[in-house]
Amino acid sequence: MARSADSKTGLAAVAEAAAQSPARGLPPVHLWNPDHCGDIDILIRRDGVWMHEGSPIGRPELVRLFSTVLRKDPDGYCLVTPVEKLSIRVEDLPFRAVAVERRGETLVFTTDVGDLVEAGPDFPVEVETDAATGEPAPRIRVRADLWARIARSVFYELVESAAVEDSRLTIRSNGAVFALGPAGAGVE
Template sequence: MPESRPPLELQGVSLADLQKLIEERRLPPVDRWQPEKCGHSGMRIGRDGTWHHEGRPIGRPAMVRLFSTVLRREPDGTHVLVTPVEKLEIDVDATAFRAVELHSEGTGRQRKIALRLDSGDAVILGPGHPLKVFDTELGPSPRVLVRHGLEAELSRTVYYELAELALAEKNNPVGVWSNGEFYRLEPTE
């Protein structure tokens, strides 16, 4: 059954209303499902966020949104699609999601920052969704924790928007506040 919920939008929505919309989205309890591993799904999420099945891009956004709701990351770092009766591995080139849009309200320590994901979901940076910048062979990789160990890598545009906010506020070290937490915009490891 295809995903029927529309993607969340950031434009024209206050962050308080967005938080309510996020809380109303009931996702499957994949963290409670523990079936035996059944094999590989034949699927891969490319570095650019494109989902593939048997080497071909999946062209239906609603299908990708549906698959994204049953995705989780295992303690060993592998990604799986999970239902109550089966668990199938899925290859992920970088991160499961991409943060493709930013919306900010407030300034300084009172700021709240929302990120729209390419899966149609959204998160608000804060204690449950921290931001961390990793140093990779391709350069800095800013990532936000989404759910069940899954991360979203920030698009270059979103990362630059965060940098502009940080520089405008002259934070030292360079970083941003969101939901009472401070996030550095440079690798810390």
């Protein structure tokens, strides 16, 4: 695809595309089908820190901006603009759910990039358990196929507020019921 001499590429194009999204809305990345342009040296570490060329991206506004053009495709995570698709690496999940608040019948999670997610049928809470260690790995869908790892302290809050149903700890939000794990097992 030919580009004009003044068209931006790489990080500049990603930042420009993300900045065009109104307020804290999200650009329509699901509608963009650009050519794959290669990899960009961005890593989202297991602890949620975004790295570029081995150094942390220190500006939260820039991380937020990049998070709005993040997408997970069958070939992996990528940052997309209307004209470019750049692969990135993610060690675990791209986001962290760092807070939860009950608003009436709804659990509202806040991610490390400022997204608010109302748990419910379209945004489920799931808990996988490591077969070897028994350690829970809770997560919530943020959008499309992008998930947030629920921070341990937030998971403890959920466990403390859980009900026991059919020998399982459960929470409810927006009419949906989510299992956290077996009752009596606790969280280590």
